[in-house]
Amino acid sequence: DAKTTQPPSMDCAEGRAANLPCNHSTISGNEYVYWYRQIHSQGPQYIIHGLKNNETNEMASLIITEDRKSSTLILPHATLRDTAVYYCIVPLGNTPLVFGKGTRLSVIA
């Protein structure tokens, strides 16, 4: 997998937007960026993925920079249930996903 770098932890006030950054400066042209999250004591949950264009679904938005060397996952109105570890992953081809340590997001009331 292309190496990704994420901050170890972040805080966000409930109701505010949570912006989670990820650096993937070695990404190649045909590699996707995937985001998963893991709530305490549960298995990881797929959130969103993208290649070049920004993507949005019911859970989040993914903003990828034009040079594709970094991306930001946006939770527009964070709730306490969004407290989790968020993983940014860039898989190499069809190889299995490699999870790093992710960013521990704490949403505070």
Added chain:
Amino acid sequence: GAGVSQTPSNKVTEKGKYVELRCDPISGHTALYWYRQSLGQGPEFLIYFQGTGAADDSGLPNDRFFAVRPEGSVSTLKIQRTERGDSAVYLCASSFPSGGAGELFFGEGSRLTVL
């Protein structure tokens, strides 16, 4: 339910014993993955099946670990002569598109404790 089901949810065993962990993937999903997760770490890849065959077993730590998926659906992860270092949460995931990337659906895991 329609999700990935893993049993048992918790298993406590003694060092040296044999353990089997079961994964029932989402119906129709051809790809099945096993990961394990130690406290404070991200999930670590173990093995991946496409249908009945192991497409990639490069993550299995040693020959005490073995997994099967005889009919292309349910999979069993088998651990022989368990060691205390095997204690972890073992996660199973399945997906419809073949290949390692994509949208994986994870179960809630089997927590193994080796005393």
